[in-house]
Amino acid sequence: MTSHPEATDTTPLPHSRDLRSAENDLKLLRSRLRTVAEFIHDSAHDFAARHALAQRLDLPVPAPAPATRQTKEATR
Template sequence: MTSRSEATDTTPLPQSIALRAAEDDLQMLRVRLRTVAEFIHDPAYDFGARHALAQRLGLPVPTPASAAWQTKEATR
């Protein structure tokens, strides 16, 4: 039987604190990965650099923009 003070104790367990910290770290890493993926697939940046970064990180490599798209963007 547990005492009344033990049953109403709301102090987080050390495991739950560690789990919350791990979940926060994971969320931060997901945001960073999304930012990197957006950069890799943004044709405004150098294709070679984006391609090399994607390969280095093991992410899907970007496809080169079509010549028509590049010409259209250059005339803006």
């Protein structure tokens, strides 16, 4: 009877390098998408630019900023 070696073979699979590369690319793209989404929803930037970018990238568009509240000094 012949014994079979345990499943301890550390030889990389033929496509493992390609898969790792694709996973790294996906990680980078997700990071960039997160950065873009943060920009789109950051009211410190121009609303028209954020809205246009969201539409162009087929992402949810930002909600318009609520009307600014008047301060006591502005109403005097």
